[in-house]
Amino acid sequence: MARILVVDDEVGIRELLSEILYDEGHTVELAENAAQARAARLRMRPDLVLLDIWMPDTDGVSLLKEWGSQGLLDMPVIMMSGHATIDTAVEATRIGAMDFLEKPITLQRLLKTVAAGLARGRAPHPAPATAPAMASAAVALEDELDPPVLSAAPSNEVPVTANGQLGSISLDQPLREARDEFERIYFEYHLVRESHSMTRVSERTGLERTHLYRKLKQLGIESARKRGA
Numbered sequence: 001m002a003r004i005l006v007v008d009d010e011v012g013i014r015e016l017l018s019e020i021l022y023d024e025g026h027t028v029e030l031a032e033n034a035a036q037a038r039a040a041r042l043r044m045r046p047d048l049v050l051l052d053i054w055m056p057d058t059d060g061v062s063l064l065k066e067w068g069s070q071g072l073l074d075m076p077v078i079m080m081s082g083h084a085t086i087d088t089a090v091e092a093t094r095i096g097a098m099d100f101l102e103k104p105i106t107l108q109r110l111l112k113t114v115a116a117g118l119a120r121g122r123a124p125h126p127a128p129a130t131a132p133a134m135a136s137a138a139v140a141l142e143d144e145l146d147p148p149v150l151s152a153a154p155s156n157e158v159p160v161t162a163n164g165q166l167g168s169i170s171l172d173q174p175l176r177e178a179r180d181e182f183e184r185i186y187f188e189y190h191l192v193r194e195s196h197s198m199t200r201v202s203e204r205t206g207l208e209r210t211h212l213y214r215k216l217k218q219l220g221i222e223s224a225r226k227r228g229a
Contacts, residue, residue, distance in 0.1 A: 001025040002118050005046040007037040007063075008080065009055045013103070017050060019209075020110065023199045034058035041067070046075055048117045050101075053081035053088060061092050068096045076117035080105065107199065184219045191221070 004026050006017045011032070018028045029044050031037040034057050041049070053060040060079055067073045079092045082103030089100040098120060099113050169181045187205070194200035202209050216222075 002047040003027045003029070003044055004114070005029050005031065005037065005040050005044065005049045007031045007034075007049065007055070007060070008052040009033060010052075013052075013080075017105075017110070020107065020199055021114070023197045024111070024114075025197075034060075034063045037063060041072065047121055048075055048114065049077045050114075051077050051079055051097075053079055053092070054083060061088065061095065064092060064095050064097060076121045078113055078117055107203070111199070180219060183215070184221060187216060187219065187221055 004021055006014055006028060008014050009032050014030045018030055021028045029040050031040050033055055051060045051064065064077055073096045076098040078099045078101055079097045080101045080103060092100060098117050101113060169178055171178060190201045190204050194204060198209060202212050
């Protein structure tokens with residue numbers, strides 16, 4: 001869907017953001033410092049950059065200012081930090097950052113901010129949107145983050161038969177085995193429904209991603225879609 005550059009000196013944050021954004025269908029490149037970010041910026045020409053403020057060699061605000069002075073700030077940049085002051089965030093916005101994400105970053109806030117940044121980056125002109133256009137964009141964003149359920153979705157009603165079957169699940173077996181069968185059907189249903197997007201499955205099922213991955217592994221369910229598919 002889009003090329004996104006994630007710049008952060010913490011490997012855990014880079015990997016987490018990469019995983020979430022990949023699940024959303026984006027191509028993601030990672031950089032751990034300003035030097036790698038400069039090279040990636042020229043090589044991949046990202047549609048959006050997530051840029052950490054505090055980095056060991058050159059801080060994010062300085063890198064943002066450098067790109068602006070060189071005419072390279074032609075993509076939306078979203079700053080990230082867990083220690084930045086309000087003044088720092090305001091300064092970054094003044095230089096050219098589109099928005100600011102405070103760590104720890106919530107999933108919903110990340111997705112909404114990235115979607116807004118990509119929508120702005122793809123706009124042919126920065127002219128203010130009219131009321132109808134803004135309403136249309138809001139509906140499109142809502143549909144993207146929470147896609148409608150297809151009318152052909154299977155019924156939620158599963159009848160219990162006279163021989164003790166709940167759908168394909170035998171109710172005569174021990175509770176643990178019956179529960180595992182139900183959970184396997186439940187998670188496979190949501191994985192197919194959400195096109196194996198772990199982000200959306202996590203939201204639908206109400207499970208944290210770490211817990212969700214552990215549960216799928218326990219049930220023997222293949223969770224990751226194949227790259228390049």
